[in-house]
Amino acid sequence: MPTLTKIYTMEEASEHNTKDDCWVVIDGKVYDVSSYLDEHPGGDDVLLRATGKDATDEFEDAGHSKTARELMEQYCIGELDQTPPPIPELEIVSKKQDLKGLPQKVLNFSKQYWVVPVTVVGLSVVVGFLYLRKK
Structure with missing residues (x-):
C-alpha cells in the first residue's frame, strides 16, 4: 500500500x-x-x-x-506545494465619473477649506485699501 x-x-x-x-x-x-x-x-x-x-x-x-x-x-x-499562486482578478472600473454627487462634494470641500479663500480675499482687500490710500 x-x-x-x-x-x-x-x-x-x-x-x-x-x-x-x-x-x-x-x-x-x-x-x-x-x-x-x-x-x-x-x-x-x-x-x-x-x-x-x-x-x-x-x-x-x-x-x-x-x-x-x-x-x-x-x-x-x-x-x-509547487502549484503556482492564483492570478488575482482585475477589477474593471468605468472611466465615466459619477457626477450625481458632484455639487455635494464641492459644497463639502468648500465647507472644509473655507479659510484659504477667505484669507486671500481679506488680504486682497487690505492691500487694495492701502494702495488706494497712498494715492
Missing part, C-alpha cells in the same frame, strides 16, 4: 525555524531536521539559516556526499 505524502506550503515550512523545531526545503521536499541539528557537520546555524526559503542551491553548493543524501531521506516529512 503506497504511503500518502503530506504537502506543505513554503509559509508552513518557514514557521518551523527554531532550534527545537527546524524544517528545511530541498529539491521540493520538506525535511524536519530538528533532531539532526546537533549532528550536522556544518553546525546548526547553517540549517537554521536555510529555513523559510528553498535551500536547494545552498545544499548543492556545499557538495554533500551520497551518504549525506541517503541520510536526509529519514528526515523527509513531505513535499513542497
